[in-house]
Amino acid sequence: MPAMGPAQAEAPFIPAAVIPPQTDPPSWLLAARTPFNQIEGWPRAVFEGDAYRPPFPGTPLFVVEPQAIRTVLLDAAQDFPQGELLKRMMRPAWGRGLFTAEDRDWRWQRRATAPAFRPAEMAGLAPLVSGVADRTVEGWTGSGQTNLIDIASEMARLTFEVILDTMLSGGEDFDRAAMQSRIKSFIADIGRMRVSYFLAPDAYHASRPDARSAHRQPLLNDIRRMVSRRRGSASRPDLVDLLLQARDPETGQGMDDDLLANNLLGFIVAGHETTALALTWALYLVAMHPPTAARIRDEVTKVAGTNAIDATHVDRLVFTRQVLSETLRLYPPAFQLTRVSRKRTELAGFPVQAGSRVIIPVYALHRHRGHWINPDAFDPDRFAPSAPQPDRFTYLPFGAGPRICLGAAFAMMEAVTVLASLVRAIDFTVVSPHRVRPVARLALRPAGGLPMSVRRIR
Numbered sequence: 363m364p365a366m367g368p369a370q371a372e373a374p375f376i377p378a379a380v381i382p383p384q385t386d387p388p389s390w391l392l393a394a395r396t397p398f399n400q401i402e403g404w405p406r407a408v409f410e411g412d413a414y415r416p417p418f419p420g421t422p423l424f425v426v427e428p429q430a431i432r433t434v435l436l437d438a439a440q441d442f443p444q445g446e447l448l449k450r451m452m453r454p455a456w457g458r459g460l461f462t463a464e465d466r467d468w469r470w471q472r473r474a475t476a477p478a479f480r481p482a483e484m485a486g487l488a489p490l491v492s493g494v495a496d497r498t499v500e501g502w503t504g505s506g507q508t509n510l511i512d513i514a515s516e517m518a519r520l521t522f523e524v525i526l527d528t529m530l531s532g533g534e535d536f537d538r539a540a541m542q543s544r545i546k547s548f549i550a551d552i553g554r555m556r557v558s559y560f561l562a563p564d565a566y567h568a569s570r571p572d573a574r575s576a577h578r579q580p581l582l583n584d585i586r587r588m589v590s591r592r593r594g595s596a597s598r599p600d601l602v603d604l605l606l607q608a609r610d611p612e613t614g615q616g617m618d619d620d621l622l623a624n625n626l627l628g629f630i631v632a633g634h635e636t637t638a639l640a641l642t643w644a645l646y647l648v649a650m651h652p653p654t655a656a657r658i659r660d661e662v663t664k665v666a667g668t669n670a671i672d673a674t675h676v677d678r679l680v681f682t683r684q685v686l687s688e689t690l691r692l693y694p695p696a697f698q699l700t701r702v703s704r705k706r707t708e709l710a711g712f713p714v715q716a717g718s719r720v721i722i723p724v725y726a727l728h729r730h731r732g733h734w735i736n737p738d739a740f741d742p743d744r745f746a747p748s749a750p751q752p753d754r755f756t757y758l759p760f761g762a763g764p765r766i767c768l769g770a771a772f773a774m775m776e777a778v779t780v781l782a783s784l785v786r787a788i789d790f791t792v793v794s795p796h797r798v799r800p801v802a803r804l805a806l807r808p809a810g811g812l813p814m815s816v817r818r819i820r
């Protein structure tokens with residue numbers, strides 16, 4: 363497979379925020395660093411070879427060879443489920459929803475919800491999203507001055523507002539601020555549980571009832587009440603409405619209020635921080651590389667002028683989308699995918715026992731020395747429509763195969779709309795001497811946030 367990426371005329375821009383491969387095969391390092399920053403222990407072999415197994419008993423196989431990845435995620439996907447461990451970790455958030463379902467129960471829910479998440483449906487949500495982005499600009503710079511903000515927490519707040527507007531818009535009669543703080547605490551609870559898994563997996567399993575967060579049930583009750591009110595009311599252009607109409611095309615089966623509430627809570631958890639991180643990293647890159655900021659501004663002005671971004675603009679913001687695709691290559695929020703092999707088999711020349719874990723280290727795959735030219739360089743033109751497309755199984759920000767991210771079109775519509783709206787109006791500068799350092803814990807985020815100064819330019 364040839365390495366992908368157009369030759370660059372100017373010197374490549376290599377962002378400083380990087381977790382370099384370890385030079386030596388890790389010994390104690392992998393084990394010691396895992397709870398704090400999972401990627402820090404990944405050796406050079408994961409960035410250069412086909413597959414790698416750490417030298418400890420019971421460790422997973424890391425696979426970066428595209429054909430072997432295709433086998434795991436697509437061709438033999440039924441032999442590589444996500445594994446009970448992942449399900450147990452996700453169940454507090456998803457209850458009986460789509461993420462934790464398997465086989466028949468998963469298939470009908472996926473068939474029923476997929477049409478609601480189609481790109482064509484998502485484009486219609488763009489005005490709701492640009493409304494939130496424009497309010498954010500006002501909030502930051504209303505009086506025209508330069509302000510200092512933490513972009514990471516601001517993007518989390520912004521994507522949360524978007525979720526409230528698109529998924530919980532029947533909730534005018536519940537306390538929005540209380541709901542928001544409850545969801546935050548709930549997400550924090552889930553995070554704590556997953557870290558404790560790394561520190562003591564057996565104790566974690568033994569001690570964990572399905573729903574340990576005290577916030578889950580009250581949240582579900584609120585969402586269920588909203589869903590049942592919405593069943594009887596006029597339709598609105600949002601995701602709840604699309605999901606209320608969702609039916610399995612084969613059987614006509616729809617979701618009851620309880621299942622719908624579980625899934626909505628799951629979408630909030632799965633979709634909120636990942637999209638916020640994609641935007642955070644994109645703004646980091648835009649701030650560090652002024653030519654990219656200028657090209658985005660130029661494109662948005664040509665496509666939308668000074669108007670709010672709407673459905674007709676999103677598809678035409680081609681370069682803005684390229685910037686996001688390249689951001690998701692360099693900083694994939696879902697930095698690894700985990701599967702468990704049901705059978706004894708072989709992958710990329712390595713034996714795999716039945717019941718053992720297989721990890722696709724997406725962060726390393728996206729910077730693999732054999733798959734990409736200048737792998738650490740930021741170059742949105744790799745994703746230009748005229749550039750050769752990367753091999754499907756070397757670029758996996760949303761996964762691949764039957765369990766590919768259901769919300770990918772939603773996330774891209776949201777991210778394109780927000781990035782275009784923010785960059786058109788604001789000049790972003792990373793506050794020096796803050797050192798931006800990626801940390802991979804649950805998701806890939808900048809350690810300690812991302813302080814920036816924002817200055818209104820329009």
Ligand code: HEM
Nearest residue numbers: 629632633636637640695696759760761765767768769773
């Ligand atoms: C940039 C933002 C996002 C990223 C990087 C992302 C990434 C991913 C990845 C990698 C998977 C596959 C996991 C695996 O194969 O083990 C996944 C699954 C999923 N994502 Fe996303 N996601 C994002 C946004 C969203 C949003 C906004 C939603 C919902 C509104 C969402 C809903 C889901 C669901 C429901 C699944 C499970 C699908 C299934 O098991 O059938 N995601 N996501």
